[in-house]
Amino acid sequence: MHHLTRTQQFTRSSLDQLFALAGSLEKQHDDSLRGKILASLFYEPSTRTRFSFESAMMRLGGNVLTVENARESSSDVKGETLEDTIRVMNHYADIIILRHPEEGAAERAAKISRIPVINAGDGTGQHPTQALLDLYTIERERGKIDGTHIAIVGNLKYYRAARSLSYLLGKFNNIHLTLVSSPELRMRDDIKTYLKKHDVTFEETDNMEDAMKRVDVIYQTRMQKEWMSEEEYARLRGRYIITRPLADSMKEGAIIIHPLPRVGEIMADVDDSPHAVYFKQVGYGHSVRMALLKTILNGKSGRRD
Ligand code: CP
Numbered sequence: 621m622h623h624l625t626r627t628q629q630f631t632r633s634s635l636d637q638l639f640a641l642a643g644s645l646e647k648q649h650d651d652s653l654r655g656k657i658l659a660s661l662f663y664e665p666s667t668r669t670r671f672s673f674e675s676a677m678m679r680l681g682g683n684v685l686t687v688e689n690a691r692e693s694s695s696d697v698k699g700e701t702l703e704d705t706i707r708v709m710n711h712y713a714d715i716i717i718l719r720h721p722e723e724g725a726a727e728r729a730a731k732i733s734r735i736p737v738i739n740a741g742d743g744t745g746q747h748p749t750q751a752l753l754d755l756y757t758i759e760r761e762r763g764k765i766d767g768t769h770i771a772i773v774g775n776l777k778y779y780r781a782a783r784s785l786s787y788l789l790g791k792f793n794n795i796h797l798t799l800v801s802s803p804e805l806r807m808r809d810d811i812k813t814y815l816k817k818h819d820v821t822f823e824e825t826d827n828m829e830d831a832m833k834r835v836d837v838i839y840q841t842r843m844q845k846e847w848m849s850e851e852e853y854a855r856l857r858g859r860y861i862i863t864r865p866l867a868d869s870m871k872e873g874a875i876i877i878h879p880l881p882r883v884g885e886i887m888a889d890v891d892d893s894p895h896a897v898y899f900k901q902v903g904y905g906h907s908v909r910m911a912l913l914k915t916i917l918n919g920k921s922g923r924r925d
Contacts (some may be wrong), residue, residue, distance in 0.1 A: 651681025
């Protein structure tokens with residue numbers, strides 16, 4: 621793999637290899653990326669994705685160039701195109717981590733970049749590395765992914781990480797999805813078509829309370845005001861909130877995951893529930909991103925003029 625722009629690029633075997641490497645990196649870091657430079661180019665806000673990639677690079681001995689608010693502090697302000705910025709960054713770094721508000725931005729960047737580009741979220745398109753860490757969390761916490769019943773809750777129409785995860789789940793066996801949302805936020809048809817084609821069975825419902833009792837994994841999502849009208853956001857936020865009694869109604873061994881940030885959709889008193897793993901998930905993400913950087917960068921000599 622050179623660029624990572626969408627999760628359809630993975631096979632079952634490449635996922636197994638990545639997760640095995642992530643597991644080994646949980647126990648022992650190395651400095652195999654000494655001398656390599658990661659550039660994080662973020663045109664949208666981020667806490668986890670940017671910091672975890674940067675921390676992952678530093679833990680592997682590499683260095684980091686960062687612009688955390690490219691819309692205000694890069695030459696984007698002067699009207700420079702994304703393509704020109706990528707061409708320029710090719711002279712400074714060995715890999716680019718790109719977050720951008722436009723769907724397809726990472727593909728555009730990858731098309732003209734000689735160094736690898738990793739999609740760190742492109743509009744309402746995909747967020748591949750979040751989905752990788754979501755899946756890794758399920759494997760680490762439950763011991764396997766095959767045969768898992770997962771409920772994805774809330775914001776299915778706009779949530780790029782849930783879209784990326786759906787593509788990954790198509791690589792596994794005997795997966796059942798319960799898609800919980802209000803009618804206007806249903807999963808888009810392209811994903812439903814993909815799920816059917818890859819034998820992932822699913823049901824659509826607006827009843828989270830019932831789903832919580834039945835599933836192995838609850839994947840809670842945030843209502844994203846950045847993609848919604850004010851009216852839509854005001855009407856839909858608060859529809860699906862995980863309270864402590866609801867968490868207590870889950871099966872033994874079932875887990876609650878969330879990409880974070882949360883803005884009220886999981887109550888704070890759920891945090892010490894045995895089902896709550898969303899902060900552990902952040903740590904798993906760090907290991908997955910280290911594994912990804914090693915996989916993509918090891919063996920590459922860096923800048924190719
Ligand atoms: N989960 C996630 O993408 O978080 P950030 O927006 O903080 O990077």
